[in-house]
Structures are given as structure tokens and as C-alpha cells.
Amino acid sequence: MIAIEVRRVVIKVGSSSLHHPQGGLDDQAIAEIVAVIAALKKKGMECILVTSGAVAAGMGQLGLHVRPRDLPGKQAVAAVGQGVLIERYAQALERYDIVGAQILLSRIDLADASRYRNAQNTLEKLMRLHVVPIINENDTVAVDELCFGDNDTLSALVAGLVGADLLVILTDVDGLYSANPKKDPLAQLVKEVCEVSAVECMAGGAGTTIGTGGMVTKLRAAKIATRFGIGMLLLNFTRIRELLSLTEGQDTEGTYFLPAKHRLAGRKRWIAYAGLSEGSIQVDKGAAKALVEEGKSLLAKGITTIEGTWERKEIVRIVNILGEEIARGVAELSSDEVQKVKGLHSEVILKLIPDFEGEEVVHRDNMTLMLDA
Ligand SMILES: Nc1ncnc2c1ncn2[C@@H]1O[C@H](COP(=O)(O)OP(=O)(O)O)[C@@H](O)[C@H]1O
Numbered sequence: 001m002i003a004i005e006v007r008r009v010v011i012k013v014g015s016s017s018l019h020h021p022q023g024g025l026d027d028q029a030i031a032e033i034v035a036v037i038a039a040l041k042k043k044g045m046e047c048i049l050v051t052s053g054a055v056a057a058g059m060g061q062l063g064l065h066v067r068p069r070d071l072p073g074k075q076a077v078a079a080v081g082q083g084v085l086i087e088r089y090a091q092a093l094e095r096y097d098i099v100g101a102q103i104l105l106s107r108i109d110l111a112d113a114s115r116y117r118n119a120q121n122t123l124e125k126l127m128r129l130h131v132v133p134i135i136n137e138n139d140t141v142a143v144d145e146l147c148f149g150d151n152d153t154l155s156a157l158v159a160g161l162v163g164a165d166l167l168v169i170l171t172d173v174d175g176l177y178s179a180n181p182k183k184d185p186l187a188q189l190v191k192e193v194c195e196v197s198a199v200e201c202m203a204g205g206a207g208t209t210i211g212t213g214g215m216v217t218k219l220r221a222a223k224i225a226t227r228f229g230i231g232m233l234l235l236n237f238t239r240i241r242e243l244l245s246l247t248e249g250q251d252t253e254g255t256y257f258l259p260a261k262h263r264l265a266g267r268k269r270w271i272a273y274a275g276l277s278e279g280s281i282q283v284d285k286g287a288a289k290a291l292v293e294e295g296k297s298l299l300a301k302g303i304t305t306i307e308g309t310w311e312r313k314e315i316v317r318i319v320n321i322l323g324e325e326i327a328r329g330v331a332e333l334s335s336d337e338v339q340k341v342k343g344l345h346s347e348v349i350l351k352l353i354p355d356f357e358g359e360e361v362v363h364r365d366n367m368t369l370m371l372d373a
């Protein structure tokens with residue numbers, strides 16, 4: 001049940017809903033999305049669209065029947081298709097006198113704090129201009145290790161970036177089932193999820209050869225959005241019209257993921273999910289307890305080992321003795337410096353690194369707990 005009034009919504013639509021069975025894009029599906037966005041805007045809601053479909057559109061243009069799986073193939077086909085995709089949206093929006101804006105984001109755009117803020121400012125400006133942002137991953141330039149790959153994760157990060165009240169993910173099934181409904185006819189629909197980690201075991205992969213990620217990436221998106229304090233609705237694309245009657249307190253179709261009670265604030269969101277971590281610091285039992293249960297900063301004396309290399313002010317993962325990630329944070333010392341001072345008391349550290357004024361290797365204010373994330 002949606003517990004807040006929705007003023008700003010991020011709507012994500014997957015390739016499974018946009019591709020035409022005969023190849024290329026389904027213009028009817030695009031017309032339907034745009035009609036719903038126009039009606040929501042009329043009701044005073046701000047809409048941000050995250051749309052897949054570049055590869056599907058490119059396949060249509062090139063007469064391909066099988067989605068390329070290799071990176072250069074996917075990039076080339078997406079380059080052909082992205083222009084077609086945005087043109088179809090622009091044409092459909094024109095019928096309602098709505099202006100759209102194409103935004104192509106790469107993983108690296110959100111990983112860099114100043115580029116993240118810049119994207120945030122641009123989106124805010126577009127909202128003030130009553131323009132509908134139409135976002136997709138910048139597939140053509142994404143590098144394999146540095147790409148979202150699926151638009152589910154991207155849509156959750158966008159929802160955080162714009163401070164949305166709700167994230168809607170439209171797909172080709174009615175919601176989250178106890179198992180992949182395309183493989184298990186006895187699978188049951190789950191109406192509401194309070195704790196994403198409790199349902200992770202239900203998720204399987206993509207349902208068609210055109211979709212990417214399946215339920216695994218949708219649950220990842222749910223985890224991110226709900227930790228941001230944003231509810232997520234997973235809905236069958238065929239029910240898109242039901243978005244028009246969404247009101248606070250009403251039961252919804254699909255699966256609703258409830259927002260976490262303790263929402264992550266701005267910078268902590270970026271540290272946990274948008275920034276990229278360069279290495280990890282393992283801490284002893286006492287330090288893990290101090291971080292997780294007592295809300296303390298990380299001091300050098302609790303550090304046992306490190307992995308990877310990083311510079312001062314880069315993000316590191318903090319793991320416990322079992323190797324579980326308990327937190328992420330901005331390191332005040334580089335990996336070489338941490339290597340020198342790990343296990344030592346703060347007074348000794350100043351002699352080894354004279355310009356290190358604080359005693360926190362990762363300050364609490366620049367750290368996000370991840371254990372239940
Ligand atoms: N537990 C599950 N509940 C619902 N769908 C699931 C589950 N596990 C896997 N899936 C698959 O996820 C698919 C939707 O994801 P995907 O194919 O990536 O579509 P999209 O292009 O909309 O992102 C469904 O068609 C379904 O086959």
C-alpha cells in the first residue's frame with residue numbers, strides 16, 4: 001500500500017515491454033507510456049522516464065533477430081537504435097505538447113561526486129521547465145566493468161538522484177513471484193515486500209532473450225530505492241493505466257516494496273550505491289561492533305588487513321572478519337598510508353603521517369552501513 005502522496009515519480013520501462021514481436025520497437029507501447037505520462041502531468045505529477053529499447057530499436061533497423069551479447073555488437077546496435085528510440089518518444093510527446101529531453105548516463109557519470117551533482121542539477125532544471133527527461137544508459141561508450149548493463153539499477157539511482165517519491169518498474173510479468181512464473185506454473189505473486197533481502201532467493205534471470213537481468217536486477221533496484229526511503233512498485237506493463245488512479249493508502253496491483261524507515265540522506269546515498277569503491281579494509285570484531293552497533297568512526301587500531309589500492313578521499317569497502325561488507329566510506333588515508341598505520345594507536349600515527357590531523361581513517365559522517373543492505 002502506497003503510504004505517501006506521489007508528486008515526483010520515476011517510471012522505468014524494460015525492453016521486454018518495448019520490443020515488437022516482429023522486430024524493432026512497438027509504437028503502440030510507446031504511445032501508451034506517453035499517454036500515461038501526459039495524464040499524470042495533467043494531475044500535477046512530475047515524471048522522469050527511464051527507458052530501455054535502444055538495442056531493440058537497433059535490431060529492428062538492422063534486421064537482426066538475435067540480441068548481440070558481445071560488447072562491441074551491443075554498442076553498435078544501441079548506437080543505431082538510440083536515435084530511433086528518442087525520435088519515437090519525441091513524436092509521441094508532441095501530440096500532447098510535451099517536450100522531452102534525452103539524457104544518456106554512464107556508470108562513471110554517477111560514480112564521480114561532482115558529475116553526480118551536475119546530473120542532479122540538470123534534471124532539477126528540466127523539471128522546472130516541465131520537460132520530461134528520457135533517460136537510458138549511454139550504451140555506446142560504456143566499458144564492460146563500468147556499465148549498469150540493466151536499466152533497473154540505473155532507475156533506482158535516478159530515483160535517488162531526483163528525490164522521487166516513488167519508483168515504478170514496468171515489466172512483462174505481474175510482479176515478484178515466489179519463483180520465475182515462466183518456469184514454475186505454481187509460483188505465487190507476492191503483493192508486498194518489507195525486507196528485500198528476505199525475498200532475494202525468489203529471483204531468477206531474464207524472461208526473454210531481449211530483457212536483461214530479470215528479477216535479480218529488479219530486486220537490486222528495490223534494495224537501493226527502499227534504502228533511499230523511496231517505495232518501488234513492480235507492475236505489469238499491460239496495467240500501466242493503473243498508475244492514473246494511484247492514490248495514497250490505496251492497495252495496488254503488482255508488488256509494492258515498502259520504503260525503509262531510516263532513509264539514507266544525500267551524500268550517504270552516493271557513498272553506498274553511486275560511488276565506486278577502490279579497495280577494502282578488513283576490521284576486527286571490536287571495530288565491527290563499534291561501527292555497526294555504536295555508530296563510531298573507523299580508527300586505525302581496528303584494521304587488520306587491506307586489499308586494493310586507493311588515494312585519500314576515495315571510497316573503500318569495510319568488511320568484517322567473515323569478509324561480509326559492513327560499511328562503505330570515504331578513506332581519509334591512502335591504501336599505502338593505511339598499510340603503514342593499521343593496528344596502531346592514534347598517537348603513534350601522527351609520528352608516521354604528520355599531516356594526518358584527525359584520527360579517523362573513515363569518519364562516521366562519510367560512512368554508510370551496508371550489512372542489511
Ligand atoms: N521470481 C520471479 N518473479 C517474477 N519474474 C521473474 C522471477 N524470476 C525471474 N523472473 C523473470 O523476470 C522477467 C522480467 O525481467 P526482464 O526479462 O529483464 O524484463 P525487462 O526487459 O522488463 O527488464 C520475467 O519475464 C520473468 O521471466
Ligand SMILES: N[C@@H](CCC(=O)OP(=O)(O)O)C(=O)O
Nearest residue numbers: 014015052053054055151212
Ligand atoms: N540500455 C539497453 C537496455 C538494457 C536492458 O535490456 O534493460 P532491460 O530490458 O530494462 O532489462 C537498451 O536501451 O537497449
